[in-house]
Amino acid sequence: FLFDLLRVVMSGRRVLVAVKRAIDYKVQIRVNKDCTGVEDAKMSMNPFDEIAVEEGVKMKENKQADEVVVVSIGPKKCSETIRTALAMGADRGIHVEIDQNLFPLDVAKVLQKVVEKESPQLCLLGKQAIDNDCNQTGQMLAGLMNWPQGTFASKLDFDGEKTVQVTREVDGGLETVELTLPSVITCDLRLNKPRYTALPQIMKAKKKPIDTITPEDLGVSISPRLKVVSVNPPPKREGGGKVADVDELISKLESHGLA
Amino acid sequence: GLKVRVAQATGAERRSGKELTKVGSSGGEMWSRTLLKSLRGARQSSQQSGERSLGTLCIVEAKDGAGGLDSASKATLACAQKHLPKPFVALVASDAKGASEEAAGEIASLAGVETVLHGVSDKEGANGLLAEPLSQVVAALVGKLEPTHVVTGSNTFGKNLLPRVAALLDSAPITDVVQVVDESTFVRPIYAGNALSTVKFVGKGPLLLSVRTTAFGSEALETAQGAGAEVASVGAEEVAAGAAAEALSEWVGEEKSESERPQLDAARVVVSGGRALKSKENFEMLEKLADQLGGALGASRAAVDAGMCSNDLQVGQTGKVVAPELYLAIGISGAIQHLAGMKDSKTIVAINKDPEAPIFKVADYGLVGDLFKIIPELAEKLPSQK
Numbered sequence: 001f002l003f004d005l006l007r008v009v010m011s012g013r014r015v016l017v018a019v020k021r022a023i024d025y026k027v028q029i030r031v032n033k034d035c036t037g038v039e040d041a042k043m044s045m046n047p048f049d050e051i052a053v054e055e056g057v058k059m060k061e062n063k064q065a066d067e068v069v070v071v072s073i074g075p076k077k078c079s080e081t082i083r084t085a086l087a088m089g090a091d092r093g094i095h096v097e098i099d100q101n102l103f104p105l106d107v108a109k110v111l112q113k114v115v116e117k118e119s120p121q122l123c124l125l126g127k128q129a130i131d132n133d134c135n136q137t138g139q140m141l142a143g144l145m146n147w148p149q150g151t152f153a154s155k156l157d158f159d160g161e162k163t164v165q166v167t168r169e170v171d172g173g174l175e176t177v178e179l180t181l182p183s184v185i186t187c188d189l190r191l192n193k194p195r196y197t198a199l200p201q202i203m204k205a206k207k208k209p210i211d212t213i214t215p216e217d218l219g220v221s222i223s224p225r226l227k228v229v230s231v232n233p234p235p236k237r238e239g240g241g242k243v244a245d246v247d248e249l250i251s252k253l254e255s256h257g258l259a
Numbered sequence: 260g261l262k263v264r265v266a267q268a269t270g271a272e273r274r275s276g277k278e279l280t281k282v283g284s285s286g287g288e289m290w291s292r293t294l295l296k297s298l299r300g301a302r303q304s305s306q307q308s309g310e311r312s313l314g315t316l317c318i319v320e321a322k323d324g325a326g327g328l329d330s331a332s333k334a335t336l337a338c339a340q341k342h343l344p345k346p347f348v349a350l351v352a353s354d355a356k357g358a359s360e361e362a363a364g365e366i367a368s369l370a371g372v373e374t375v376l377h378g379v380s381d382k383e384g385a386n387g388l389l390a391e392p393l394s395q396v397v398a399a400l401v402g403k404l405e406p407t408h409v410v411t412g413s414n415t416f417g418k419n420l421l422p423r424v425a426a427l428l429d430s431a432p433i434t435d436v437v438q439v440v441d442e443s444t445f446v447r448p449i450y451a452g453n454a455l456s457t458v459k460f461v462g463k464g465p466l467l468l469s470v471r472t473t474a475f476g477s478e479a480l481e482t483a484q485g486a487g488a489e490v491a492s493v494g495a496e497e498v499a500a501g502a503a504a505e506a507l508s509e510w511v512g513e514e515k516s517e518s519e520r521p522q523l524d525a526a527r528v529v530v531s532g533g534r535a536l537k538s539k540e541n542f543e544m545l546e547k548l549a550d551q552l553g554g555a556l557g558a559s560r561a562a563v564d565a566g567m568c569s570n571d572l573q574v575g576q577t578g579k580v581v582a583p584e585l586y587l588a589i590g591i592s593g594a595i596q597h598l599a600g601m602k603d604s605k606t607i608v609a610i611n612k613d614p615e616a617p618i619f620k621v622a623d624y625g626l627v628g629d630l631f632k633i634i635p636e637l638a639e640k641l642p643s644q645k
Contacts, residue, residue, distance in 0.1 A: 023450070025595070025596070026595075028453070028595065029450045029453050029454060031454050038450060038454055048577075103431050104422065104431070105425070105426070105429075105430070105431040108426060127577065128577060130450070130451065130576070131449065131450060132449050132456075133435065133448065133449055133450070133451065133576065134434060135418050135422075135434065135435075136422035136425075136432060136434060137422075139390070139418075139419065139420075139421075139422035139423045139426070140422045140423065140425065140426035141426075142423060142426075143394060143422070143423035143424070143425075143426030143427050144426050146504075146507075147507070148391050148507035148508040149390060149391070149419070149423065149508075151390075151415075151418070151419050152415065152418075152419075154570070165511060168415075169415075169570045169571075170415040170416075170571075171414050171415045171416070171524075171571060171579070172322075172513070172515040172516070172571055173513065173514050173515040173516050173569055173570065173571045174513060174514040174515075174569075174570065175385075175510070175512075175513045175514075176510075176511040176512045176513065177389070177508050177509065177510055177511055178508065178509045178511050179507065179508050180506065180507055180508070183507075188577070189560065189564070189577065190563070190564065190570070224431070224461075225430060225431035225460065225461060225462030226431050226433065226458050226459065226460060226461065226462070227458070227459045227461050228456055228457070228458055229444065229457040229458065229459050230456075230457045231449070231454050231455070231456050231457070232454065232455050232457070233453070233454060233455070234448070234452060234453065234454070234455055237602055237621050239607070239619065239620045239621040239622050239623065239625075240619060240620060240622070240625070241622065241623045241624050241625060242619075242624070242625045242626070242627070243624045243625070243626050244626075245626070246626070246633060246636045246637050246640060247640070249608065249624055249626055249637070250637070250640055250641060252624050253585070253608075256584075256585070256606055258528065258552070258584060258585045258606065259552070259641055259642065
């Protein structure tokens with residue numbers, strides 16, 4: 001308890017970044033034989049979460065944050081993902097260990113408890129996980145905390161002490177909102193370009209602390225409200241047709257009534 | 260699945276309601292009390308048999324200058340009409356009174372609608388569309404009306420709003436639905452659309468879902484026989500719930516593209532450019548082609564990242580998902596993430612210098628060659644402006 005109290009008192013500006021371990025974005029996934037999911041493949045940090053980590057580390061470098069804490073929820077190997085974030089420049093990690101696959105509501109509830117424990121001034125999440133493509137967790141965390149949310153962020157401006165201006169990528173173009181702090185930000189593609197981690201940083205990261213806990217330790221009982229009935233491949237698209245030149249292309253378009 | 264019995268307010272209740280449709284805060288409050296009384300009355304009688312009377316709450320966005328309902332709103336209403344329990348109440352969120360009244364009028368003429376509510380916030384402008392206050396209004400409305408389903412579009416408005424509402428209601432939403440199997444089972448794409456997940460809602464309370472425009476947008480909306488639905492103001496209590504959250508955020512400004520061309524997510528033809536175009540000036544070459552084909556402009560992530568065009572043109576897993584009659588992919592390699600946004604197009608044409616480009620695997624007509632020669636030739640030979 002005293003350590004937690006000290007931590008809060010000395011927190012300065014703390015940024016909490018949530019990262020997910022997901023199938024690498026370059027992988028061509030395949031649905032498994034019993035249609036319950038996809039075949040195992042190479043795992044990496046969710047690309048949007050890399051952007052979130054990068055933003056937190058940049059904030060520290062720009063003296064806009066004093067500490068970057070990384071949290072990940074999942075099986076043992078999530079600690080590798082946390083280690084990557086530490087190599088990028090995060091200060092310490094929290095691994096909430098659970099083997100079960102969680103839906104965003106349960107993830108948000110776990111994160112809520114971590115937020116209550118760590119008292120960050122800002123939560124950075126990736127816009128969406130490229131495995132389930134939900135794009136829900138950040139918004140749900142913000143709702144549970146009754147904090148403002150800046151989703152699909154392409155630019156953050158911390159000019160004010162107590163507010164942040166967030167430029168968001170929306171359907172019509174760009175929109176800027178001003179949020180009071182603390183708030184939840186979900187990071188979009190163009191917010192920044194995540195750094196590569198060089199060997200010295202990777203070595204340094206091995207010494208940074210990772211605290212491993214369970215959802216029960218946080219007082220969260222997982223209660224899934226959704227059940228995956230089946231996972232199936234999409235209808236196959238036949239492609240590979242070729243035309244020799246522009247004239248042939250135009251005649252094909254005309255035959256479809258498109259030109 | 261859930262059994263829902265539709266209860267209709269009596270003729271007398273509707274008539275008394277009709278006299279109070281003029282919007283004004285006290286009039287609105289009185290009207291919403293009348294509406295609630297009639298729905299509660301219906302609900303009480305159905306509660307005796309343990310069933311809810313209101314089917315679905317639809318949330319639609321009406322933007323100033325949009326000229327009527329946008330494609331995401333139409334898809335939301337079409338899904339509610341064809342697949343979700345009736346009757347439904349529509350809530351119109353807007354940044355301008357005129358736009359919200361216009362949209363409300365349009366929705367009121369649809370079949371299956373019981374009431375259209377608007378006037379979510381007393382705040383002017385785009386602050387009325389912020390998720391922090393709006394989610395509180397929706398949550399309060401759900402508490403009052405007790406729908407079995409809440410549905411909105413899977414565009415940036417719905418993506419920003421619905422999960423927050425779900426968290427307030429302690430519910431797990433099902434987003435980006437492409438197919439309704441039954442009232443508690445839905446199909447949604449995962450892994451950039453390379454797999455389809457069939458998900459069943461096994462929780463209690465309302466089922467919140469968002470629908471992909473391309474999956475429901477083409478279904479025509481059915482108009483009501485006879486008199487239209489009531490149009491009314493959101494009740495004072497719900498407005499107050501929203502107002503309590505107004506201190507959290509503020510709309511500052513926007514940068515929106517203005518164009519005479521069709522909207523990307525509803526266009527019949529999309530002319531889309533990628534990295535190989537190299538510059539903004541070259542990208543503008545596609546504008547003439549788009550106009551000749553009567554289409555919208557689209558882009559790959561690489562083109563947007565390189566500053567060739569604005570972000571609202573991006574087609575892909577995390578950008579817009581489109582399914583036009585014709586998708587012309589020009590100088591686009593066809594990465595997994597881009598295909599996710601256009602592989603349901605009816606006809607795909609690809610123009611690329613690299614014969615191994617993955618885009619050719621999904622293209623109906625692929626033309627291998629230099630786009631800087633092909634595009635001008637195409638523009639010259641195509642019949643002029645549609």
